[in-house]
Amino acid sequence: MSQDIQQNLSDVRQQIAAAADKAGRREEEISLVAVSKTHAAEQIEAALEAGQRVFGENRVQEAQSKFPALKTSWPGLELHLIGPLQTNKVKEAVGLFDVIQTLDRPKLAQALAREMQRSGSRPDCFIQVNTGEETQKSGIAPADIEAFLNLTRDDLGLPVVGLMCIPPIDENPALHFAFLNELARRSRLAQLSMGMSADYEQAVRLGATAVRVGSAIFGSRPAVSPS
Template sequence: MSDPNAPDETNSLPIALAAVEREIALACRDARRERDTVTLIAVSKTFGAEAIEPVLAAGQKAFGENRVQEAKAKWPALKAAHPEAELHLIGPLQSNKAKEAVALFDAIHSIDRPSICEALAKEIVRQGRAPLLFVQLNTGEEPQKAGVAPADADDFIKRCRDGYGLAISGLMCIPPVDDPPAPHFALTAKIAARNGLTLLSMGMSADFAIAIQFGATHVRVGSAIFGHRPAASPP
């Protein structure tokens, strides 16, 4: 039997979503921006359909996943039931997963190397789909983290456009955990502006209000909505 005193996740998730929405609205007000200039991406990675359904039912449309295979296992059925849902790939993409990524995702936030550009360009033409495309920056130049170094960003964006014909719409960044995020957001916004890019995917549960101050158009919020993530399954 279920525990009658256990929290009702069906109710708690929409409550958490509403709290995040209020924080975004307040941050937009403080930044003198309209609320509709910021897209909330609810990061549903590692959570099953039973956790995602209440958030969809509460009106949330954009969701973020880190892995193509995980998304492929749960999202086709969810999107069939909720055709208004948008799916964003916010984790690393391998070139051999480009076909599946273009078929499933409405936006890809993690373009960071020529092999990905080549694979995506081929599949976008072949499938006739046009997901939103973001170049991922490694603003902290962390060796263990994916992304293009800031000094290489202008040339890489130009290569994406001119060499591969990709319609890059924005930049994504994940600041180092131990750094203040504001300088990283400011740098990302500066690089985007000089390359004529209007979308900025930056800010997570702990710092999205700061990101909005620096022009974020997409904030990626997971734990503030879904809570702590389940333990990873063994490989």
Template structure:
């Protein structure tokens, strides 16, 4: 049994209660990217079912033979040349952030006859080094995803600037979601997931606090 996983689950439950939200309303995404299997196995044995991965190929190699009963989310940037594999393999893609990717995903979804759930990544702190659509362009991009490309947008995802108070950034993402009728919010990581839950996160992405430092 993973004691770190139990601690995180308990903290999520406490944060839900403080925010007046129903128990179990927040999904824990265990960020397994770059972790060695000996760190992941005890968490999997503890019946954690939702995992986040950064790279398509790495995820397919790690989870290809262990796929049954799990939900896999792509939380790293997606290159268009990997879109076909991503559509075929992942349950959720959280990093839709540009028109060309929206067009390619729409084509691959049509071809495959199946669609992963899609989140738009918003560069909420407008940082040059980070992926994501600019907040000021998010409304128009969500509309284009729906109307131009025929995509269903389930949620929004963001990563606030390191060292900044995350609460205003999470609140900004929630505001974009609300005015666009988007239900899900993927926000909050190991250091700030309790703040994210208070601001309305429906899923939190926790890696090092569960698995320890990456190798």
């Protein structure tokens, strides 16, 4: 298993480097976020031993069960929250995560600002943009980004560094990546989190500074046992 993860990481890094080269970019401009949700601490250790240092988790509770010990053992480990954040989990999230990629509503922004003020911890934040304007999906509508930035960055003083998106599953992701890049340019934000296992090379070519790759590194998610 550990050899598979090591080889997969090597393959993904090579593909990121090739995509960056085609776009006239440097590989060092792109952060590979290894998405470890549902995978055991032993698999994360295998990735760490292969040199991976940036990981992404979807749920605060699952991350709490794996990462405090890993962070103690591997001081350079960086942890991103890439799933939805409930306001009642804000204290735990601010204490554990180095980056929160799913800032998606005013109530959450206000809760984060209060907890950052209280704790002194200030994880970087990405605004999640609903580029496809899907009713069932979280995220700020593109037309509302300027007002949301005024609230989060200017009024609340949150450390907003970039934009994040998850394109609609049935649409060409490249269109959404290019759109997010343009939105970030207009908003004067330097970082773009976009692209997953199936499309991260496209995302790199279109300006991603972080790609979130899970199955291409760790394999398919473990099956849920029937109850």
